Amino acid sequence: xxxxxxSRIFGxxxxxxxxxxxxxxxxxxYEVLKESLATEISQATxxxxxxxxxxxxxxxxxxxxxxxxxxxGSTKSLNISELNIRISVxxxxxxxxxxxxxxxxxSGSLSLDLSxxxxxxxxxxxxxxxxxxxxxxxxxxxxxxAFGLNSAASSPTANPMVAPLLSAIGMTGQLNGAVKLKLNxxxxxxxxxxxxxxxxxxxxxxxxxxxxxxDQSFSTAMVKASLSNGSLVVDQxxxxxxxxxxxxxxxxxxxxxxxxxSQFDMNVAVKLDKDxxxxxxxxxxxxxxxxxxxxxxxxxxxxxxxxxxxxxx
Numbered sequence: 001x002x003x004x005x006x007s008r009i010f011g012x013x014x015x016x017x018x019x020x021x022x023x024x025x026x027x028x029x030y031e032v033l034k035e036s037l038a039t040e041i042s043q044a045t046x047x048x049x050x051x052x053x054x055x056x057x058x059x060x061x062x063x064x065x066x067x068x069x070x071x072x073g074s075t076k077s078l079n080i081s082e083l084n085i086r087i088s089v090x091x092x093x094x095x096x097x098x099x100x101x102x103x104x105x106x107s108g109s110l111s112l113d114l115s116x117x118x119x120x121x122x123x124x125x126x127x128x129x130x131x132x133x134x135x136x137x138x139x140x141x142x143x144x145x146a147f148g149l150n151s152a153a154s155s156p157t158a159n160p161m162v163a164p165l166l167s168a169i170g171m172t173g174q175l176n177g178a179v180k181l182k183l184n185x186x187x188x189x190x191x192x193x194x195x196x197x198x199x200x201x202x203x204x205x206x207x208x209x210x211x212x213x214x215d216q217s218f219s220t221a222m223v224k225a226s227l228s229n230g231s232l233v234v235d236q237x238x239x240x241x242x243x244x245x246x247x248x249x250x251x252x253x254x255x256x257x258x259x260x261x262s263q264f265d266m267n268v269a270v271k272l273d274k275d276x277x278x279x280x281x282x283x284x285x286x287x288x289x290x291x292x293x294x295x296x297x298x299x300x301x302x303x304x305x306x307x308x309x310x311x312x313x
Contacts, residue, residue, distance in 0.1 A: 034064075046072045061086030061100075071151040078147035081105050091115065096130070108139035108174055128259045132193075134179040141199065142172040168210045173202035173221065181227060188255040189230035198222035204242060213275055216242035223249065230255045234266070246271040251301075264308045266301040288312035 034054035041049045052066025067080040082104040091098035102111045115131035152158060153166035181193035202221035206213035219242065224235035232253040239248035251266030272281055277295035284293045289312070300311045 048072075057084050057086055059086075059089050069147070071147070071154055074150045074154040076146055076150045078143055079105070098131075103139075105143065106140050108137055110134070110136045110139040110175065128183060128185040128257070130183055130185075132179065132181040132183065136175040136177055136197070138200070139175040140172075141175050142170065145171040164210060168206075168208035170205035171203065172205065173199040173218075175199055177222075183255065183259070185257050187230075188257060191227055191230050191255050193227040193232075195223060195225040195227075195232075197224075202240070204245065211279070213279060214243075216245055216276075218242045227255070244273040244276040246273075253305075260304070260306045262305045264301045264303060264305060268299045268301060269297075270299070271296045 031054070034051045037054070038049045038051045041047075048068075048070040050066075050068040051064050052068075054062065054064050057063040062085050064083040064085075065081070067083055068077045069080075070077040080103060082102075084100075084102040084104075086100045086102075088098040088100065096115050096117055098113065098115045100111065100113045102109065111134070113131070113133040114129045116129050149166045149169065153163040158166070175197065176199075177195075177197035179193070179195040179197065181195075182191060183193075184190040199218070199221035202218040204216040204218070207215050218240055220237075221240050223238045225232050225238070226235070227233075232255065234249050234251055236248075236250055238250070239246070241247075246269070248269040249266065250269075251264070254263040254265065256262045270284065272284070272295035281293070281295045284295065284297045288297055297312050300313060301308050302311070303309045
């Protein structure tokens with residue numbers, strides 16, 4: 001009887017184990033994993049996490065539906081209709097790891113794709129992705145903003161004077177746009193890309209009885225920037241402009257081999273008018289050392305991304 005070639009034997013063994021692993025992937029007890037995962041995340045974060053359904057996402061990933069996250073001490077939850085996490089199989093063939101995250105909420109969606117070299121977690125530039133891609137289509141931000149503000153308000157370290165204010169305000173709108181970055185950790189000056197993000201129908205919600213103010217509709221709510229020669233330059237058109245509030249952004253971020261050490265060189269100009277100035281002008285005065293600012297201040301943000309210094313002038 002002829003002897004089978006080693007390559008054919010290896011192929012049959014690889015096919016068997018590959019098929020067996022794929023069978024386990026499809027038939028895995030995801031209901032058990034769902035409860036265990038929700039419990040582990042809840043214990044690690046101190047939040048209450050619930051997952052309605054959990055299953056496989058082909059070719060390699062997981063799909064979670066009806067995800068609810070409630071901060072400790074809060075009654076408001078962040079509700080996610082569907083969450084997909086995938087790993088690109090083809091990326092392994094070109095020597096990279098490419099996780100993809102897609103979040104679906106109501107009528108909008110947000111997707112984040114990252115790409116890491118297989119050995120990018122070691123040595124210089126450890127953990128820095130080689131590619132970042134974010135796309136948002138009518139992604140509603142109200143639920144997320146409320147979740148963040150309530151998390152901050154219910155935190156044990158929250159300032160008791162500020163916490164009620166955080167609970168009373170909110171923001172609605174739909175996030176649209178894209179961020180496309182190619183990062184080079186060995187030579188940051190070769191990094192390129194762009195960012196163009198805007199919030200459609202953005203409204204700052206201030207009509208809570210505790211505030212007694214009018215809601216602020218934004219005529220401008222956008223951030224535009226371009227990355228070249230290792231410098232991310234923010235377009236002067238970037239900012240948020242409403243009837244009684246202006247927040248303008250300008251400056252740049254110098255990319256470094258380690259993303260966390262990238263250097264801020266930014267200015268943030270804040271201006272409050274009319275009722276907002278009368279109600280909250282004192283906060284700007286207190287934040288800038290007590291000198292009267294008449295509702296206007298410009299903040300210089302300098303230093304590394306992990307610990308920048310903020311100086312008013």
